[in-house]
Each structure stands twice: as C-alpha cells, then as structure tokens.
Amino acid sequence: MNPRNTLSSLVVLAHLAAGRGALAQEPDSATTAVRQLSTSSQRELQRSIDELNGIREQIANEKLPLDQDLTKYESLLTQLRRDHDKATRSVDEGNLELNSIRNDIKIRKDELSYIANLLDEYARTFESKVNVCELQYIGNAVDTAKQATENNALSAGEKFERQLVFANLSVQRLFDVVGGLRFPGIGVDLQGSVVKGQYAILGPVALFAAPGGAAGLVVPQSGSSKPLIRPLEGPLQLGLAALVEDGEGDVPLDPSLGGALKALVQKTNIFHIFEKGGPIMWPLLAASILALGTVLLRVVFLVREGLRRSRRALDEFFAAVQRRDLDGAVGVAKKSKDFVVRALGYALAHRETSLQSALLYAQAQELKRFRRGIPILDTVITLAPLLGLLGTVTGMMGSFSLIGGDLSAPGAITGGIAEALIATAFGLGIAITSLLPFNFLNARAEDARHELESASTQLELMVHPQSTPGSRMPPPETAGGANGDVGEAEAFAAFATGGS
Numbered sequence: 001m002n003p004r005n006t007l008s009s010l011v012v013l014a015h016l017a018a019g020r021g022a023l024a025q026e027p028d029s030a031t032t033a034v035r036q037l038s039t040s041s042q043r044e045l046q047r048s049i050d051e052l053n054g055i056r057e058q059i060a061n062e063k064l065p066l067d068q069d070l071t072k073y074e075s076l077l078t079q080l081r082r083d084h085d086k087a088t089r090s091v092d093e094g095n096l097e098l099n100s101i102r103n104d105i106k107i108r109k110d111e112l113s114y115i116a117n118l119l120d121e122y123a124r125t126f127e128s129k130v131n132v133c134e135l136q137y138i139g140n141a142v143d144t145a146k147q148a149t150e151n152n153a154l155s156a157g158e159k160f161e162r163q164l165v166f167a168n169l170s171v172q173r174l175f176d177v178v179g180g181l182r183f184p185g186i187g188v189d190l191q192g193s194v195v196k197g198q199y200a201i202l203g204p205v206a207l208f209a210a211p212g213g214a215a216g217l218v219v220p221q222s223g224s225s226k227p228l229i230r231p232l233e234g235p236l237q238l239g240l241a242a243l244v245e246d247g248e249g250d251v252p253l254d255p256s257l258g259g260a261l262k263a264l265v266q267k268t269n270i271f272h273i274f275e276k277g278g279p280i281m282w283p284l285l286a287a288s289i290l291a292l293g294t295v296l297l298r299v300v301f302l303v304r305e306g307l308r309r310s311r312r313a314l315d316e317f318f319a320a321v322q323r324r325d326l327d328g329a330v331g332v333a334k335k336s337k338d339f340v341v342r343a344l345g346y347a348l349a350h351r352e353t354s355l356q357s358a359l360l361y362a363q364a365q366e367l368k369r370f371r372r373g374i375p376i377l378d379t380v381i382t383l384a385p386l387l388g389l390l391g392t393v394t395g396m397m398g399s400f401s402l403i404g405g406d407l408s409a410p411g412a413i414t415g416g417i418a419e420a421l422i423a424t425a426f427g428l429g430i431a432i433t434s435l436l437p438f439n440f441l442n443a444r445a446e447d448a449r450h451e452l453e454s455a456s457t458q459l460e461l462m463v464h465p466q467s468t469p470g471s472r473m474p475p476p477e478t479a480g481g482a483n484g485d486v487g488e489a490e491a492f493a494a495f496a497t498g499g500s
Contacts (some may be wrong), residue, residue, distance in 0.1 A: 126170065127142065145166035198245055208229045290381075
C-alpha cells in the first residue's frame with residue numbers, strides 16, 4: 001500500500017472519530033451504520049499503522065547501509081581533499097622550484113655568455129701577445145675561435161666547444177714554449193725574399209733557420225704575417241742554426257725576456273737612417289751642411305760685432321760733433337770698430353757731397369754685412385721640404401712598382417715607404433731647424449737697422465743747423481785739421497777696412 005493513501009485514510013478516520021459525538025444523537029440506524037463505519041475505520045487504521053510500522057522498519061533497515069555508504073563516501077571525500085591539498089602544495093612547490101630552476105638557467109646562461117665573451121676577447125688579443133711566427137701553426141685555431149661568435153648557424157654549445165679547443169691549444173702552447181717549441185714555417189730575409197725553414201721558440205726568444213741558409217732572430221713586420229729574419233752579428237750568430245734544426249746548441253742569454261735581443265737587432269743610427277732615405281738624402285745633407293755653416297758664421301759675426309760695440313766711442317763721437325769738431329769726430333770713428341760709429345764717421349767725412357746720401361750708403365753697407373747669409377737660410381728653408389717631398393714621391397713610386405710586380409717581397413715594399421718617410425722627415429727637420437736662426441738673424445739685422453737709423457737721425461739733427469743759410473761753416477782747410485782735409489778715398493778705405 002502506498003503510504004500517502006494510508007495517511008489519507010487516517011485523516012478521514014480522525015474526522016469521523018471527531019464527529020462521533022455528533023452522530024450519537026441520531027437514530028439507532030444511523031448509530032449502527034456509524035459503528036460499522038467506525039469498526040471498519042479502526043481496522044483500516046490498524047492496517048495503516050501496521051503498514052506504517054513496516055515502512056518504518058523498512059526505512060530503518062535501508063537507512064543503515066545508506067549511513068554506512070555516506071560515512072564511506074565522506075571518508076573518501078576527506079581523503080580526496082587531503083590529496084587535493086597535497087597536490088596543490090606539490091604544484092606550489094613545483095612552481096617555486098621551476099622559478100628557481102629558471103633563475104639558475106638564466107644565471108648559467110649569463111655565466112656561459114661571460115665565459116664566451118672572455119674566450120672571444122682572449123682569442124682576439126692572442127695575436128698581439130705572441131710572436132707573429134706562432135700564428136703560422138696556431139693561426140687556424142685562432143681564426144676558428146674568433147669566427148665562432150659571428151657564425152649564427154652554430155649553437156651555443158658548438159661555439160663554446162670551438163673556443164674551448166682554442167683555449168686548450170693555447171694552454172698546451174704555453175707549456176711547449178717553456179720547454180722549447182719548434183715548427184716549420186716561412187719568413188722574409190733582408191733582401192725581401194720569402195724563404196721556408198724551421199722556427200724555434202725559447203720563452204720570449206724566437207729564432208729561424210733556413211736549410212742551407214743563415215739563421216737569425218725573428219722580428220715582426222708591421223702589416224705582414226710573415227716575420228723578418230735578422231741575423232745576429234759576431235759570436236751571437238754561432239750555433240743558432242744548429243739550435244733551430246737539432247734543438248740543441250748555445251743560445252744567447254737574455255735576462256730582459258727578449259727585449260735586449262730585439263733592441264740589438266732593431267738598433268739603428270743616423271747612418272742607417274741616411275742609407276734608407278735614398279739618393280735624395282745627399283742633396284738634403286748638402287743643404288743641412290750649408291745651413292749649419294751659414295748659421296755658425298753668422299753667430300760668430302754677431303758675437304764679434306757685439307764685442308766691438310762701444311758706447312763710449314759713440315758718446316765721444318757725438319761730443320765732438322756737438323763741439324763742432326767734425327774732424328775729431330771722424331778721427332774717433334776711424335779708431336772705433338763699432339759699426340754704428342764707423343757708419344756715422346764715413347757719412348760725416350762725406351758731408352760736403354751729401355750727408356743724407358752718405359748716411360744711407362753707410363747704413364746699406366752695414367746692413368748688407370748683417371744680412372749676409374740670410375738669403376741662404378731662406379733658400380734652405382724653402383728647398384729642404386721640397387726635396388723631402390721629392391724623396392717621398394720617389395719612394396712611393398718604388399713601393400707601388402713592387403706592388404704591381406712581386407708581391408712576395410714585403411720588406412722591399414716597406415723599404416720604399418720608409419725611404420719616403422725618412423726623406424720627408426729630414427726635409428722638414430732641416431727647414432724647422434733653419435727657421436729659428438733665420439728669424440733670429442732677421443731680428444738682429446732689424447735691430448742694427450734701428451740703431452743705425454736712430455744714430456743717423458741724431459747726427460743729421462746735430463749737423464743740419466751748420467748747413468742752413470746764414471750760418472758760418474768752417475772752411476775746408478780748417479775742417480780738415482792740422483793735416484788738411486781727409487779725402488773721400490781715404491775715408492772710404494777706412495770704412496771698408498773696419499767691415500768684415
């Protein structure tokens with residue numbers, strides 16, 4: 001039976017029971033019907049109660065497994081929550097660890113990049129730290145290491161591997177050099193020819209020996225990967241070939257780590273430089289000797305003229321002119337070696353002709369003595385740079401002619417460039433050193449001109465009033481003194497003997 005119907009029946013019976021009191025007042029027939037209905041209702045009620053109890057019992061019996069299932073599923077839910085929390089914690093820890101790993105990866109990448117940059121810089125500066133001849137056997141590794149960073153097709157590991165190969169090779173080269181290293185190669189002799197031979201490196205010293213040829217010290221050449229072979233002189237040369245070829249022999253001791261040997265080979269003097277300058281050096285040498293001789297002569301002249309200067313004689317000359325003792329003034333000028341007094345005396349001796357013209361002539365003669373040699377220096381100053389430029393052109397012509405022909409002689413090519421530079425340097429040096437005494441001599445000549453002009457002006461001012469109309473001039477016989485007038489020829493002879 002459906003529990004809902006049973007409950008409906010119970011409700012109906014309850015209403016009937018409630019209305020029993022009202023039906024008791026009805027007639028007996030109605031009472032009998034009610035009783036029957038009541039009995040039926042009670043039976044129905046009892047049956048419904050039994051059914052309800054059965055349902056309750058059934059519910060109680062079915063509730064226990066459900067409770068057990070519920071407890072089971074709640075326990076499972078709790079476990080799943082624990083697992084979820086554990087998984088969440090694991091995910092969080094994994095994220096933290098992942099970030100830490102990423103940071104470590106970034107640090108390692110930065111370290112690798114730093115190491116790669118160091119290796120790249122080491123490879124690029126390696127050439128300047130070793131002898132140029134060593135690049136003939138380690139040069140490929142150097143080029144590979146330098147090109148590794150520029151090759152985008154290589155991975156970081158491949159780039160690092162190539163750089164590491166070069167680093168290992170450079171370390172091995174260090175140990176080999178300490179114990180002595182020999183390897184075949186090519187060099188350039190003093191004649192500019194490329195020769196094949198054997199290199200030997202002993203610490204900082206690099207030697208070379210060609211089969212059947214002379215041995216020598218390895219000297220780097222600017223702009224060339226082939227070193228220059230310079231033989232040593234005297235006893236230093238003995239045993240070098242055997243040392244290079246056999247690995248045994250005597251080697252010069254050089255406590256300066258190769259510096260003394262290089263200085264010995266590369267030392268030079270003015271004669272070597274003059275020879276390298278080419279044929280144009282001879283005209284430059286002649287110009288320099290001419291300039292030097294001129295400067296020395298002019299310096300001697302100026303020193304001598306400075307010693308001959310006499311302020312006392314000049315004062316005596318003007319004092320005699322002031323007293324109108326013109327012959328006495330001329331006598332003072334003849335006795336003095338001062339060029340100013342001598343010029344004034346000559347002009348005063350020829351006052352009858354023209355005092356002003358005589359002064360100008362005397363000044364010109366004295367200034368000519370002071371300016372003697374200056375045109376030579378002027379010519380040298382102009383000519384020396386032009387000769388140097390000519391040497392530059394001829395040297396460069398020789399270098400370019402070799403470039404167009406035999407390219408295997410870099411020494412000859414650089415020799416032409418050296419000739420050009422040496423000639424230019426000598427020409428400029430001669431011009432510069434000649435310019436200083438040139439200006440000095442000009443300044444001294446200008447000082448002499450000012451002194452002569454000043455003294456001449458003073459003499460004209462003192463003598464001029466005697467030449468004005470109305471003034472009394474002493475007669476020629478009186479002006480000549482006791483011995484008569486001084487002739488023009490004698491005055492000029494006296495003036496000429498006083499000059500240099």
